[in-house]
Amino acid sequence: MIQKSCKRPSACGDNFVQNRHEAWSKGGSQIQCNGKPPSSVCRCCCATENCNFGVLDCERGDICPPLEAPEGGYMSCTSGSLPMSVCTFSCPRVYSLIGNRILTCDAYGRWSGNVPKCQRITCPPAMLTPQFGWKRCSDDINWLSVCEFGCEEGYRLHGGQRLQCIEDLDSDPYGLWTRPQPECKQFKPSR
Missing domain, CATH: 2.10.70.10 (Complement Module, domain 1)
Structure with missing residues (x-):
């Protein structure tokens, strides 16, 4: 915030008595600032009364390096x-x-x-093709990917046939599978 005010003609002299530092010249006017951001105090001296009535240029504190949005964000x-x-x-x-x-x-x-x-967001890559079976995933181990499982002839699937990678609400970059890893077990017909 920039605040300025115009005082009686002797205000500059009074300021100098309180703050005896050299002022520097800017466009013919004498300007003195303490240079301690974020609340610099400046004394501006010029030849005529109310000369600082117009817009004042304010030199802010140091500018930070420009930032860029994260890739994809x-x-x-x-x-x-x-x-x-x-x-x-x-x-x-x-x-x-x-x-x-x-x-x-x-x-x-x-x-x-x-x-x-x-x-x-990805799910743990430990979702393997079951022994004596197969696995097909729509988008590898990425979020919302759906994996389907099946077994070779003579084997029966134990566990979910379809698993999906969903978001884990603990705010880390990893999701979780909706069910545990299925497995193929040998099918034994009953007599």
Whole structure:
């Protein structure tokens, strides 16, 4: 926030008495700032009364390096790379966010952490083709993939014929299978 006010003509002299530092010249005006963001205090001296009535240029604190959204994800920032900007990150549903969901740019040009990553949700790859059987999956071990199982002749499937990779609600990048690994057991006809 920039605040400015116009005081009596001797205000500049009074300020100098309180703050005896050299001012630097900018466009013919004398300007002095303490340079301690985020709340710099400036003294502006010029030749005529109310000379600072117009818009003042404000040099903000250090700007943070620009950020990019994680690959496959989204980013929304309140003030870009300016000090005190807050950036929020998210991923589409088939991905899990790995890292900080919110980063803040401090007054010294540093982000509060690293850009997070979007990692595709996958299920554990331990779902093997059963011995004496077969397996077909619609999308390997990725989220929402459906795997179907069957057995060779003379064997019967024990467990689910269709399993799906679903989202695990513990917020990690791994899903879980809807049922345990099925197996093929030899079929023994009853007499």
